[in-house]
Every structure is written in C-alpha cells, then in structure tokens.
Amino acid sequence: MRKHPFVPALAIASAVPALLFGCGGEVTPLEAEAEAAAIASIEAGLACNTKITYGDAWMRPSGHTAQFDIAAGSVTWDGTCHNDGINSYVVLSNGWKPYFRGLNSCVLAFDSTCATTASCSTRITYGASWIHPSHPAMYDDAGGRVFWDRACVNEGTNSYATLSNTWTPYFTGSNACAMSFRYTECGGLYKNPVYPTGCADPGVVHDGTQYIATCTSGNATDAFPLRTSKDLVNWSAAGVIFPSARKPTWAKSDYWAPEIHRVGTGYIAYYTARHVNGKLSIGAATATSALGPYTDIGAPLVHDSAMGMIDATTFVDTAGVRYLVWKADGNAVGQPTPIYGQQLSADGKSLVGTRRTLISNNLGWEGGVVEAPWVVAKDGYYYLFYSGNAYYDGRYAIGVARATSPLGTYTKLGAPILKSTGTWVGPGHGSVVRSPAGTTSMVYHAWDSGHTGRYLLVDPILWRNGWPEMPEAPSATSRPMP
Secondary structure, three states: OOOOOOOHHHOHHHOOOOOOOOOOOOOOHHHHHHHHHHHHHHHHOOOOEEEEEEOOOEOOOOOOOOOEEEEEOOOOOOOOOEEEOOEEEOOOOOOOOOEEOOOOOOEEEEEEOOOOOOOOEEEEEEOOOEOOOOOOOOEEEEEOOOOOOOOOEEEOOEEEOOOOOOOOOEEEOOOOOOEEEEEEOOOOEEOOOOOOOOOOOOEEEEOOOOEEEEOOOEOOOOEEEEEEEOOOOOOEEEEEEEOHHHOOOOEEEEEEEEEEEEEOOEEEEEEEEEEOOOOEEEEEEEEOOOOOOOEEOOOOOEOOOOOOEEEEEEEEOOOOOEEEEEEEOHHHHOOOOOEEEEEEOOOOOOEOOOOEEEEOOOOHHHOOOEEEEEEEEEOOEEEEEEEEOOOOOOOOEEEEEEEOOOOOOOEEOOOOOEOOOOOEEEEEEEEEEEOOOOOEEEEEEEEEOOOOOEEEEEEEEEEEOOEEEOOOOOOOOOEEOO
16 A cells, blocks of 8 residues: 655645646746745745655655655655565655555655755665675665666676666676665756757756756747756746847748857857748857847858858867857758868857868768767867757767867767667757756757657766766656756
C-alpha cells in the first residue's frame, strides 16, 4: 500500500497551484511570483526545513500537484530503494514513505536550510546483485552530480552500467543493473523538456541577473520570442525581439536562428532572415537591454547574392577581439557547407579583416551539412560546437572541433558528442552557457519521439582529456539541476 504521510501545512503542493511541475502550460511571471511568495510564507514559520524533490517516477499522491515537499527540520535518506511488487519505495528519516513506479527507480534530491556548508554530492546505492569485492558498503558517495540513463549492458553472464562520471558498476546476471540516486544540496531535480512548447535553434545569453533565450520563429507575425529563466529550467515568456511593426525592412521572411550577445555596454541580436532579393542573409539589431527593444542596423551584416548565409554566432578571444562565425547554406544548392569566421568591429556591427573557413562537412556522420556554430574559449583552446546532417530526422547531431587560435586551424574530435536516443531525436543547435552551479551546460533543441516539434532541452557538458563530453544525453529522466 502506498504511503505518503506528509503534513499539509508543510507541503508546498497543498498551498500553491501546479506551476513548475506537470502544468503542461506556460508559467507566467505573476504565477511564479505567487508560488515564490507561498513558499516563503511557509518557510518563514520554520526554524529550518528540507525541500525534498522526487524523481519523475514518483507516484504523486492525489491532489498533490507539485513534484516536491517542504518538511520541517533536517530530512535525509540512506539511499536504499526497496522493491514492492512492481514498484519501489524509500523510507525517509522523518518516516515518510514515497513510492516510485517500477523496480529500483528511486531518485530524490534533498536541499536543506539547516545545512550551512554542504556542497552538492551524490549517493549511488547499488542493488543486491552488485558485484563489489572488497567494498563492504552497498553504496558510493561522490562529489558533484552523477547520473545514469538506465541503460544496462550485458557482458557474458553479467551486466554493467556506465555512469556520467565514468564509473562502471557490474552486476550478477543479465539486465541486472539496479541503482538509486540521492542528491544532496544540488538544487533539486528537473526533467527535459524544460519548456512546454517548441523552441527551435535556441540562442541563450546571461545578462547578469537571468538567462534569456530566443528561438526561430519562421514566418510568425512577431519574430523571435523571448523567454527568461533564473535556473535554465523554469522559463517564462518575455516578449519578442521584433514585433511585427519593427521587423527589418530589408527582410521578407524566414526568421531563423537568433542569438543575443553582450557587446560593450549593450546587446546585439544576430539572426538569419530572407532578403527581399530571395537570399538568406545575416542581420543584427541593437538594444541597451537583452530584452530589448531592438533596433535593426538597417541592412544585412552578411549578404551574398550568390549564396545564402545563415546561423551567426559571435565570441571574444582571450585578447578581447570579437569574431563572427556563420555558415554558408551550400546544402540548399548541392554544395559543401563551410563554417566561416571573421573579425568583427569593436561595436559588433561590421566585419573587418579576412574571412576564414573554420570547418566544412567532411565526416560521414555530418552528411551534407555542418551548421549552428558556437565557440567557447577554454584552457588554451577554442572549441567550436556545431551541428551536422539533416535537421529534420534522427541523423542530426552535435560535434566539436578545437583550435589554438580563434580562426583555426580547427581539428575535429570525430564522432558526435550528442546524438539521438529513443526519447529525443535529432538534437542540435546548442548554446553553451555557464550554469547556476558554475558548471558548463548546453541548451539545445530536439524532436520528441512523435516528431511533433523541436523542444528546449538542457544537459551538462563535462570536460575530460581536453575535450567536451555530454554523457547520458539527451536526458529523458530526472537529473540534478544544472
């Protein structure tokens, strides 16, 4: 029998509507403010409390709309997941007994105001079939965020799983992998997608107080919707870059792939649109705030009457010089698709110097396309993240190349670092950002398995042996917050 004896006065779900979890709709700023006020009111009455966030397999009690509870005092869990019929459950230190759908499916996060110095950590507790010579405990504790996509690989008569930190626990028997995950002081849990409606080609920037995302809008009346978030997971609508009356006069349609970048004391939105002569071109619009209002510079920044130019991004090298990087749309006319780089003026509104080819499509997995660049400077290298192959199906993926100077020569890693899974298809067009936890995350789009739209996803990037990795991504189950 399922038991969840939470105290209604201490359970956020009994005090506020479903806003951040399972609402299926857009969270407005007023709704988010109301929820924050309700949480603050409850917390104010407690000397200290623990927020308990449940994984996506949690069997939510009837009438409990949120994915978490607030409990008085310090509450924790030893990590043991008990199976009961076809489901599983845990026993928390305060006696609560949450249940989860499926065997060995317990995932919880604990964030307590009682803790003063704790940092994010993960406890991985292994099932009874775990092979653990010379290891008396049934669990391991690891610093930071460790996760698993629940894939179990058979090897001989045994099986193993690969965790995000490269650990590979083995288990006796085929398909016998069983682990539970406890996250402490990691900020809670989330699950992709992080926005309930489509968001193709997301461009993300942090303005010092919040993240701002904008997306391809095609031929919508207003171009490039804006969304804001404090944590990369909970997003609210925040207007558009170009209301219909402020669209650039040089463009007629196809508003694609916008990105907002800080330039000097203001912001520039770089974007693609179809010129009145029919060629896709790259535009730029300026604003004093990342949320606008934006004013187009009046003419394309990059325009070629013989070839479409799309997917612009910008970055600053370690010497403070700014560059524009973009793609020639060769695949539209049966030609290769070079990604170019060229220095920008200090104000970001004109090109200077000589254009260079950074990479082109020459690997099998890339097919006829490389596009959607994003460049990051790290540890003496410039890392060029890019997407390859057909955006509309499961061949689309994200790769990376690196160079020791901003305009190359760039060397590709080879295989993509992010590709389709059973749940998410054709991941691509990512923005690489610093997460609230100070780690590196990618915000990108992917088709759902039903191919109904391209949704906004976020997953961590880990750096190993001089290259980025995205283990266990695109993620489809609960993860610790980025």
